[in-house]
Amino acid sequence: MLVAVLQTVWVRTGDERYLRLTRFYGKLFLVNFAMGVVTGIVQEFQFGMNWSDYSRFVGDVFGVPLAIEALFAFFLESTFLGLWIFGWERLPKRVHLACIWIAAAGSTASAYFILAANSWMQNPVGYQVDPDGTARLTDFGAVLTNKVTLVTFPHTIAGCFLVAGALMTAVALWHLVRHGTEAFRPALRLGAWVTLAAAVAVAVTGDTQGKIMTEVQPMKMAAAEALYDTEQPAAFSVLTIGTLDGGQEVFAIKIPYLLSWLGTGDTHGRVEGVNDLQAQYAAQFGPGTYSPVIPVTYWSFRLMIGLGTLAAALALVALWSQRRGRVPTSRWLARASLALPLLPLAANISGWVFTEMGRQPWLVFGEMLTRDGVSRSVSLTEVLTSFTAFTLVYAALAAVEVRLLVRYARAGLPAPPSGPAAPPVTPPGTLPAAFAKEA
Amino acid sequence: MELTTVWFVLVAALFTGYFVLEGFDFGVGALLPALGRDERERRTLLATIGPVWDGNEVWVITAGGAMFAAFPAWYATLFSALYLPLLAILVALILRGVAFEYRGMRDDPGWRARWDAAIVFGSTAPAFLWGVAFANIARGLPLAPDGDYAGGPLDLLHPYALLGGLVTLTLFVTHGAVFLALKTAGELRVRALRAAARVGPVAFVSVTAFAAWTLTVRASAASVVAAAAAVLALAAALAANRVRREGWAFLGTALTIGLLVVCLFAALHPAVLPSTLPTGDLTVSNASSSPYTLRLMTWVAAIFAPLVLLYQGWTYWVFRKRIHTGTADADHY
Numbered sequence: 001m002l003v004a005v006l007q008t009v010w011v012r013t014g015d016e017r018y019l020r021l022t023r024f025y026g027k028l029f030l031v032n033f034a035m036g037v038v039t040g041i042v043q044e045f046q047f048g049m050n051w052s053d054y055s056r057f058v059g060d061v062f063g064v065p066l067a068i069e070a071l072f073a074f075f076l077e078s079t080f081l082g083l084w085i086f087g088w089e090r091l092p093k094r095v096h097l098a099c100i101w102i103a104a105a106g107s108t109a110s111a112y113f114i115l116a117a118n119s120w121m122q123n124p125v126g127y128q129v130d131p132d133g134t135a136r137l138t139d140f141g142a143v144l145t146n147k148v149t150l151v152t153f154p155h156t157i158a159g160c161f162l163v164a165g166a167l168m169t170a171v172a173l174w175h176l177v178r179h180g181t182e183a184f185r186p187a188l189r190l191g192a193w194v195t196l197a198a199a200v201a202v203a204v205t206g207d208t209q210g211k212i213m214t215e216v217q218p219m220k221m222a223a224a225e226a227l228y229d230t231e232q233p234a235a236f237s238v239l240t241i242g243t244l245d246g247g248q249e250v251f252a253i254k255i256p257y258l259l260s261w262l263g264t265g266d267t268h269g270r271v272e273g274v275n276d277l278q279a280q281y282a283a284q285f286g287p288g289t290y291s292p293v294i295p296v297t298y299w300s301f302r303l304m305i306g307l308g309t310l311a312a313a314l315a316l317v318a319l320w321s322q323r324r325g326r327v328p329t330s331r332w333l334a335r336a337s338l339a340l341p342l343l344p345l346a347a348n349i350s351g352w353v354f355t356e357m358g359r360q361p362w363l364v365f366g367e368m369l370t371r372d373g374v375s376r377s378v379s380l381t382e383v384l385t386s387f388t389a390f391t392l393v394y395a396a397l398a399a400v401e402v403r404l405l406v407r408y409a410r411a412g413l414p415a416p417p418s419g420p421a422a423p424p425v426t427p428p429g430t431l432p433a434a435f436a437k438e439a
Numbered sequence: 440m441e442l443t444t445v446w447f448v449l450v451a452a453l454f455t456g457y458f459v460l461e462g463f464d465f466g467v468g469a470l471l472p473a474l475g476r477d478e479r480e481r482r483t484l485l486a487t488i489g490p491v492w493d494g495n496e497v498w499v500i501t502a503g504g505a506m507f508a509a510f511p512a513w514y515a516t517l518f519s520a521l522y523l524p525l526l527a528i529l530v531a532l533i534l535r536g537v538a539f540e541y542r543g544m545r546d547d548p549g550w551r552a553r554w555d556a557a558i559v560f561g562s563t564a565p566a567f568l569w570g571v572a573f574a575n576i577a578r579g580l581p582l583a584p585d586g587d588y589a590g591g592p593l594d595l596l597h598p599y600a601l602l603g604g605l606v607t608l609t610l611f612v613t614h615g616a617v618f619l620a621l622k623t624a625g626e627l628r629v630r631a632l633r634a635a636a637r638v639g640p641v642a643f644v645s646v647t648a649f650a651a652w653t654l655t656v657r658a659s660a661a662s663v664v665a666a667a668a669a670v671l672a673l674a675a676a677l678a679a680n681r682v683r684r685e686g687w688a689f690l691g692t693a694l695t696i697g698l699l700v701v702c703l704f705a706a707l708h709p710a711v712l713p714s715t716l717p718t719g720d721l722t723v724s725n726a727s728s729s730p731y732t733l734r735l736m737t738w739v740a741a742i743f744a745p746l747v748l749l750y751q752g753w754t755y756w757v758f759r760k761r762i763h764t765g766t767a768d769a770d771h772y
Contacts, residue, residue: 034540038533048518059511060728067504075747079494086490375519377588
């Protein structure tokens, strides 16, 4: 979407700097997008392959947003991105611009539907369980307007903008510091402002999400805080050291009242602890362990917030360093720019680890345990084969992708279209096309 | 018509769309080193599918999604039964997709050669394995009373399934060659016509044998007609190819693929996955979702499917020209 913004500025103002920035960041985008495209199929297939009992149980509800995602969003995204990549010379300028906006809209819609599916696992709504033991959809509107979906969607999208903004800022900052490339200044500003705005949006939506989660999955939030016993008012843990199995608290530094306020909006609100919830769930669902692995939820929750905040702080520093036309020269800044895109990325991953691990042992909260959702007909060997194959393939491709990104990020902007070294329409090597010959 | 039947037809249509469209992508990928003698030619070959392959691939994602939403029990049993073939297909498709995007990103012959190998593997393996998968559906699988697959990975590899694999592989390669003849010019076009003439007869023999074998496994009136029509369409395609009418030949191979899928699905109905044990088949009624879900999905499909056809069709219109080696068209791709 940021590339679309850059291109829009170019189309509207005719300023060639923005065309060069569009091409440059468009290429980085495509390097990354290639991975996104091919991994999408895995998502659609894996429910049937690995989670067939889960698929049988929820297909009537869960399959719907997934099918709509494919039919509505994936087709838009892939078709119009193809048109964008290959349509630079073939389509009128404005139609070509529309293509990337439609592709971006498709991606966003896709995020909505897949998050509606995921949120249903977090907080199932709009269904009933039939006598034959399968979940049956009764109200699709309720699934689409699930309060978890409504807050998770903006939270996730803001998280995505945080990464995108940070990447744009980082590359621009690096070029500005190292080479004084003025042409990157607009990108730095756009990127840094987007990062900051996204950080605010992440925080606001995250806060709301925390309150909703305290309500629908109190266990997850208790685990996020390693809060073992119910407190009223509850203190926020700055640092809690527990026993290694995560069963007990050993030492903790806490800020009084803060957790009550974060969780309930009231400084004296009651926040339930892991041990009490465990007893409550055992009474409701029968004997078993109903708490997640607490060290994982506790630390992933903190990493998510800490790394995201750090990214926003760095973006602020970057913006400040170039105020009123200054060219920053600090070596420290150039180094920081290398870490900048990794921080929000790691924060997003932590967020997903937190929300998925925090739901355990449930696959569908309150309805199906993770261990009951697997494919019974698939052997351990098959699962191991698949796990190993995907790990190896993804690791190898990730290494290739990062090297390509670094290579293109370092190469800098394409030559100005009017420059003597480049042909007038498309400078060689700048076309983000898949099979473009390199300069 | 009952909604379960509507969705059975829709799933069949999505797979038909997938095999007709991605079929030629697979063919182009498999033929890459055979037809493209140097880098410029290989780039021209890839440029023919560059703007469209990704959109073509979404057909299978949608087919999977439609199966999940409309027939959860079918989706669950089938995808877990075909675990290893699907795993191989996924890995192949991942490598192929990334290869398309990355091969041009460095000016290094070694780099490109490695990605070219990934394209060949990533096109050939799924082209073969999809045939294996669909032959297994037509033949039926050993199903436990709870509807789960009761066999092992090796049970999927019997002569009929291997013949199915040969059918899709040779048919897709022929389809791809004819597509290339339609989209390129000069020497490449001639070479593509020749490749189609060489692989086509192998495809013809395997398609005929497979169609006959399928009808002995299970048949309905519609499937017999579709099988006969598929064989005729392929014969017509090969004849058109001989006289260098690649447009007609392409129509012929596309029809053959479509009719074969129709033949398989028509033979299955009302079963969606027959059981080879006396446990009973999965059928359109016992594997389907609730009427509410099917009604909802029917509305969604009625609105969006025509739109998809419209804008995908427009993409093909935008990129309708032949690609000439050495011109800006080819070098930019």
